[in-house]
Amino acid sequence: MGPVFWFILIALCIYTVIPTLLVRLLGWGVYRRGEMRRTAYLTFDDGPDPEYTPKLLDLLRQYGVKATFFVLGAKAQEHPELIRRMRGEGHLIGIHNYSHWANALMSPGKVRRQIAAAARVIEEITGERPVYYRPPWGIINLFDFGLLREFRMVLWSLIPGDWRSRGGKARIQRRLESRFRDGAVIVLHDSGQTLGADEDAPQYMLQALEEFIGGMRERQYTFLRVDELNREKGKPSGLAWYRRLPVALWLKWEAVYHALFALEPVDPDNRLLYYRVCTYHGRSILLPDGEEIRKGDRVIELHFNNEMIFHIAGGTRSMMQLAVQLIRAVQELLPKMAERLMSDAVTRDIKGIYGITMINRGPKQFGFTVTDLPKGLFYIVSKLYLRLLLLVIHPQGKQRLEVKKELLTPKVLAISAKELQRRYSASPEYITVSE
The missing domain is CATH 3.40.630 (Aminopeptidase)
Structure with missing residues (x-):
């Protein structure tokens, strides 16, 4: 392997691998989990979707649950009525880039243009500028730390892999129940149209989610939006x-x-x-x-x-x-x-x-x-x-x-x-x- 390979590898580590590990493992500058007992935070990525998002909103309304949606600006522009419904029913709207591109594959300038475009779309629809942001796949680049001056970055503590249809409802429900911890920030997907996802996967997510919400309600758990997370950003207080x-x-x-x-x-x-x-x-x-x-x-x-x-x-x-x-x-x-x-x-x-x-x-x-x-x-x-x-x-x-x-x-x-x-x-x- 020549010097060009090693230069590219080192540059890649500095640009995206190390920053992503810092936020994923150490929680630097991001929200990943709450500290209150008997709470959970439902978040949904990749929407809005004209087929599955209305069904999801119906389900959340049925159980009186408030959630957070990290939407793609392009899809929000296509379906503004769904964005208005989210906000009208008390949900929080965040950004998931304008298109579903990983920040590691974009220049710092392009990432900022993606986020600015998505924020502008949401503000035009709702009259309120979003301040919560989740990068696609939880991958960031070195310059994304500068976004923290304007946005609050939210990752997750529980991801059940609901973008796959294999295993159906049972697999998703089993992972939700076995991996759940108090204060969990749960990431689910109300669209199956992004790279690597199965188009029909959201239907199984909805089935599992209904069972999960019902079970958590019986155990007297409360579902909150991510703007109600504590300010500890998911990391141990005072830990060097x-x-x-x-x-x-x-x-x-x-x-x-x-x-x-x-x-x-x-x-x-x-x-x-x-x-x-x-x-x-x-x-x-x-x-x-x-x-x-x-x-x-x-x-x-x-x-x-x-x-x-x-x-x-x-x-x-x-x-x-x-x-x-x-x-x-x-x-x-x-x-x-x-x-x-x-x-x-x-x-x-x-x-x-x-x-x-x-x-x-x-x-x-x-x-x-x-x-x-x-x-x-x-x-x-x-x-x-x-x-x-x-x-x-x-x-x-x-x-x-x-x-x-x-x-x-x-x-x-x-x-x-x-x-x-x-x-x-x-x-x-x-x-x-x-x-």
């Missing part, structure tokens, strides 16, 4: 820039891990604890009630949602304070776990529940047995992993690793399924455990 990258990368890894092992929340309304049903492979654990978890038993493996822990840790001053808050939160979740054991056919025959953590002060009062993780390769890997996690999520970072090092060792927490139900289930019936 040099710590945002490892935090962002770690949380991305967490999302991949959850997907790989199909982890599910114990309580969809409080996603602090996740679990999976698996076969136990560790050393036998003798429990106080006489039960014993042995190799080959079916068990529930618990996992903390480290993204939530990170946000909780940001508001605490010490590891003890963090542990107290987590213990209280887990206490609220244990009845949900007991209820799930009884109601789910997949979990009714499990022998016990276990997890590995360094936050191990307090679980005994809830019936958990705390034992040392046997020394060996798994112990070493777990210790390194948990210390790295603590380094990333704890507000004191490296300083915390230097305090009371002897306490920073992984422990195994375990409780039998019978004991969990005895303590926390409203039903007197015990779980039948297969031997």
